[in-house]
């Protein structure tokens with residue numbers, strides 16, 4: 274408690290530090306699918322992240338940061354717009370679209386005189402609507418195009434590639450591309466640079482942990498997965514990808530230092546949502562929405578502070594704008610982490626999920642909202658008759674059955690062994706149907722394994738959380754509060770990713786054991 278109060282007091286002084294100086298450069302580093310616990314600064318022995326740890330040590334380590342949505346593109350939409358996932362129309366669905374009617378922080382920075390650039394994964398998969406790409410170019414129908422990146426982040430730096438490509442990882446030499454940008458930049462302007470690694474997104478090089486000196490006992494698993502060597506091995510293969518992201522970040526920090534830029538650069542390191550193993554990504558549990566976050570403020574700000582209060586990644590857009598002394602649009606519901614005159618702490622965050630890929634008949638999603646306080650998490654599943662990871666007897670995409678869970682060793686293991694008494698409960702936790710309401714005591718049950726929603730002792734807590742959540746959803750215009758669900762009707766803008774035009778008709782059967790209805 275003392276630490277929280279101290280941190281809150283210190284926050285008041287940061288704006289004075291920034292004021293008066295030149296407007297800071299900004300380096301934003303975002304990994305793809307990394308849970309908060311998987312960095313050594315948080316105590317993970319299986320993942321070594323010296324660069325992240327350095328940013329935390331020379332700045333602030335946030336222990337409770339949450340993505341607005343546990344799916345790549347909606348999370349990135351929320352980061353860019355400072356809006357909750359239900360406030361961005363088709364931007365709340367994977368393979369939806371980002372409309373230019375929503376203000377995005379990067380273009381506001383550019384308007385105010387910043388130079389923008391990016392390397393690696395930026396926003397996607399999905400379609401940009403109404404943005405103006407560079408002269409003579411038109412927006413492509415496809416995701417992950419450099420023209421898309423140019424339209425929202427100024428310039429795409431991707432010429433430099435690695436000499437040795439590691440299986441499962443991007444060929445881009447992110448740090449050298451950053452160096453190229455610095456060498457070619459307009460030195461009269463402050464810059465905003467987006468470093469988006471493709472790691473640790475699936476697929477991984479299976480078993481790579483063995484030749485990289487990792488030990489199975491060091492793997493840090495969420496408690497919702499069985500403690501088995503296959504699962505431990507996959508978490509270590511994933512750790513190697515996080516370390517790849519971190520090595521490039523480390524090189525970038527060294528380059529900034531060498532160029533004498535480190536002291537006037539705001540550095541933010543995070544991820545778009547949690548790990549890609551079962552019951553994490555695409556789920557509103559902490560394993561899906563809670564992300565690492567470290568921020569190094571420019572100048573002689575206090576160092577090495579840990580903040581345990583709740584942060585939503587929609588707070589980043591206002592933070593960047595505040596650092597650049599740009600007015601924050603009223604429609605951004607995030608709040609700057611540099612906010613002046615008040616303690617910028619939240620007493621709850623609300624997250625949401627709608628539709629990821631096609632994995633249920635008729636291509637519908639799995640709508641849910643969650644309110645998370647320091648003590649509890651309350652989840653409302655609006656369609657409890659649907660299957661949270663996809664219909665178990667329906668396949669339409671490259672992810673196979675249960676397509677809202679990425680292919681991988683742990684998923685395969687659970688599917689192959691779901692008939693075993695020891696494994697079946699884990700299978701159900703990840704892939705079985707869920708009740709309409711879930712309530713977890715986050716102090717007693719951090720892995721969210723004991724649902725208290727039907728326990729009478731907690732009925733007051735449950736109803737007050739539900740009320741608080743619905744008040745917030747109403748105040749921020751969630752269509753679900755009007756009994757509307759536009760997300761199931763939004764177009765899939767990037768069908769290329771499925772590679773299967775017959776998805777509506779197709780469906781293959783699996784062993785009957787996994788078709789069992791909701792467990793107790």
Ligand SMILES: [Ca+2]
Pocket residue numbers: 305306344345474545546
């Ligand atoms: Ca992702």
